[in-house]
Amino acid sequence: MNSSIVSFLSEMTNFEFTSLHAFIIFGIACFLMVNVSALIGGLGTYAERKISADLQMRQGPNRVGPFGILQFLADGVKLLLKEIIIPTQADKVLFLISPLLCLAGVFATLAVLPISSGLILTDLNIGILYVLGVSSLVGVGIFLGGYSSNSKWSMLGGMRGAAQIISYEVPVTLCIISIVLMAGGLSMTTLVNEQGGLPHQWYILHNPFAFIGFFVFFIGILAESNRAPFDLPEAESELVSGYHTEYSGMAFSFFALAEYIEVFVLCGISATLYLGGYKVPFELGSGELINSTLGGPEFIGKGIGQLLQLGAFFTKTFLLYYVVIWIRWTLPRLRVDQLVSLCWKYLTPISIINLIGIAAWEWIFKGQSIFNLIASLLHSSGGGGH
Amino acid sequence: MSSFNLDVYMPVLILIAFAVVMVVGVLVAGILIRPQNPEELKLSPYECGEEPVGPAWSNFNIRFYVTALVFIIFDVEGALMFPVAAVFQKFNKIGQGGVLFGTLFLFVAILVVGIVYCWKKGDLDWVRSYQVANDDTSKKEVN
Numbered sequence: 001m002n003s004s005i006v007s008f009l010s011e012m013t014n015f016e017f018t019s020l021h022a023f024i025i026f027g028i029a030c031f032l033m034v035n036v037s038a039l040i041g042g043l044g045t046y047a048e049r050k051i052s053a054d055l056q057m058r059q060g061p062n063r064v065g066p067f068g069i070l071q072f073l074a075d076g077v078k079l080l081l082k083e084i085i086i087p088t089q090a091d092k093v094l095f096l097i098s099p100l101l102c103l104a105g106v107f108a109t110l111a112v113l114p115i116s117s118g119l120i121l122t123d124l125n126i127g128i129l130y131v132l133g134v135s136s137l138v139g140v141g142i143f144l145g146g147y148s149s150n151s152k153w154s155m156l157g158g159m160r161g162a163a164q165i166i167s168y169e170v171p172v173t174l175c176i177i178s179i180v181l182m183a184g185g186l187s188m189t190t191l192v193n194e195q196g197g198l199p200h201q202w203y204i205l206h207n208p209f210a211f212i213g214f215f216v217f218f219i220g221i222l223a224e225s226n227r228a229p230f231d232l233p234e235a236e237s238e239l240v241s242g243y244h245t246e247y248s249g250m251a252f253s254f255f256a257l258a259e260y261i262e263v264f265v266l267c268g269i270s271a272t273l274y275l276g277g278y279k280v281p282f283e284l285g286s287g288e289l290i291n292s293t294l295g296g297p298e299f300i301g302k303g304i305g306q307l308l309q310l311g312a313f314f315t316k317t318f319l320l321y322y323v324v325i326w327i328r329w330t331l332p333r334l335r336v337d338q339l340v341s342l343c344w345k346y347l348t349p350i351s352i353i354n355l356i357g358i359a360a361w362e363w364i365f366k367g368q369s370i371f372n373l374i375a376s377l378l379h380s381s382g383g384g385g386h
Numbered sequence: 387m388s389s390f391n392l393d394v395y396m397p398v399l400i401l402i403a404f405a406v407v408m409v410v411g412v413l414v415a416g417i418l419i420r421p422q423n424p425e426e427l428k429l430s431p432y433e434c435g436e437e438p439v440g441p442a443w444s445n446f447n448i449r450f451y452v453t454a455l456v457f458i459i460f461d462v463e464g465a466l467m468f469p470v471a472a473v474f475q476k477f478n479k480i481g482q483g484g485v486l487f488g489t490l491f492l493f494v495a496i497l498v499v500g501i502v503y504c505w506k507k508g509d510l511d512w513v514r515s516y517q518v519a520n521d522d523t524s525k526k527e528v529n
Contacts, residue, residue: 027400081421089430100409103408106405107401111397123394152438155443163450166454166457170460173461177464177471180472184475186468240432250413336512344456345505355490355494363486367475
């Protein structure tokens with residue numbers, strides 16, 4: 001059962017694709033995915049400015065297009081027309097490669113992002129492990145960006161970025177392991193399909209340990225994507241601009257684009273792991289219920305199901321995205337020693353306890369969620385008392 | 387179980403190719419439209435208007451390397467726990483969940499010994515405590 005986009009399309013159209021067709025479809029789908037994510041990244045910068053303005057009782061961008069929504073295009077054009085300064089002392093090759101590393105690492109994670117049951121570019125059997133692997137490229141890009149600039153601000157920012165990203169990978173990895181343990185598989189579709197559409201079937205409400213795990217994971221991804229209150233690598237009040245101090249023009253904008261797309265991808269992955277991903281209540285996503293009630297050709301029901309799944313995924317993801325921006329403009333930045341002690345002395349022990357707790361829960365209660373247990377308890381105690 | 391098929395990795399390659407094309411394309415095509423007026427002061431590292439003193443590539447604080455070492459221990463252990471976690475439900479279904487729970491518990495116990503050791507040794511403190519204790523003897527040695 002490999003429900004990547006090609007097998008989904010061949011199932012929809014009853015047509016056997018050759019490998020050339022598959023390659024072309026992959027190409028087109030990847031092109032669309034990259035463009036949509038770049039659009040989301042661009043709109044992310046707009047959303048960030050608009051929401052921050054809202055929280056600070058300002059107007060925010062409101063000149064370019066309706067409600068200033070085309071501001072990111074104007075910014076892009078401006079950045080394109082700016083000179084790219086490469087300092088004489090810098091390591092020029094690494095200086096130009098590091099934004100590429102950031103962007104390539106983020107784009108590669110898009111391949112397994114399960115947007116709906118059909119719209120997943122490729123359903124790798126190691127899905128979530130792959131995400132952990134390729135998203136580490138961003139950390140390499142940030143560190144090399146800081147190192148190659150040969151400026152003291154950049155060097156400090158790059159060092160902090162590397163230390164922060166690798167530190168917070170530990171609690172995030174432990175949280176992911178505990179989810180894998182509940183789902184019994186590494187591929188993204190397995191992780192989603194083991195959950196249900198209704199909130200009590202999500203992993204966040206499966207047991208108390210997973211509930212705590214979600215918050216540990218969310219704090220972890222905030223730090224992984226260098227968002228406030230963990231934006232120490234680019235702390236503008238102490239390090240000027242951190243690892244991208246020496247970058248200008250488009251070279252800088254690649255870092256910004258990578259950051260905003262990474263926030264989107266990581267929000268999508270936390271929605272997938274804990275909040276049921278693309279699942280729609282009452283199995284509406286498969287389209288069978290719609291077909292049996294409405295009749296008509298099969299692909300209409302399937303199409304409506306896919307659209308519902310898209311809606312569910314993007315609703316959850318953008319809600320988390322809003323929370324990320326909200327946190328940025330609410331909380332003050334941590335100090336470096338607070339950052340390290342939060343990771344190693346609080347989040348890591350908590351996530352280790354969560355992992356053991358979830359393993360024990362799955363073993364003792366045979367993988368039942370807390371709601372199932374309560375329901376069976378009520379049932380066995382006579383079922384009366386309504 | 388499907389056989390190992392490299393075709394499923396095709397989008398990964400295509401996506402990375404898109405990233406390369408995007409970065410290289412924009413940077414190369416931008417040569418035509420962006421100004422290029424390099425001068426000596428503009429190309430010097432930014433230090434808030436001061437004249438830069440020395441390169442930034444110098445000896446760096448050892449605490450970052452300690453963090454990286456601690457990370458390596460935990461990351462390897464995490465990577466080794468993924469296969470156990472992936473087969474946990476299969477064992478659970480045939481009533482052997484306790485075996486894997488015991489395995490995982492032992493493994494995590496070793497992990498906990500590691501973190502307790504680092505904690506006691508003070509490697510998790512950003513400002514190490516024994517240096518503060520020696521404060522009165524030699525003030526110059528403090529971080």
